[in-house]
Amino acid sequence: MTTWTFWRAPLERAVRTAAQTLVALLGAGAVDLLSVDWPAALATAGGAALLAVLTAVATPGGPGVTETPTPAARRDLPRGV
Numbered sequence: 423m424t425t426w427t428f429w430r431a432p433l434e435r436a437v438r439t440a441a442q443t444l445v446a447l448l449g450a451g452a453v454d455l456l457s458v459d460w461p462a463a464l465a466t467a468g469g470a471a472l473l474a475v476l477t478a479v480a481t482p483g484g485p486g487v488t489e490t491p492t493p494a495a496r497r498d499l500p501r502g503v
Contacts, residue, residue: 432478440471 444467448458 432475435478436471436474439474440467443467443470 444463447463447466
C-alpha cells in the first residue's frame with residue numbers, strides 16, 4: 423500500500439468515477455450549465471471518487487493493478503491486438 427504502483431489504479435478509477443458522476447448529474451438535470459448547482463455536483467462527484475478509492479483499498483488482493491484478464495478473454499481478442 424505504500425507504492426505508487428498500488429495507488430495508481432484506484433486513483434485512475436477515482437478520476438473516471440468522478441467524471442462519470444459529474445456527467446450523469448449534468449445530463450440528468452438537462453439544464454443550462456450556468457444554472458447548475460456546481461458545489462453540490464462537484465461534492466457528489468468527489469464523494470463518488472472517494473468511494474471508488476475506498477472500494478479499491480478494501481478489495482482483497484489490491485486494486486485494479488493486480489487484476490489480469492483470464493486466458494479465455496485474451497483468446498477472444500481480434501488478431502493484432
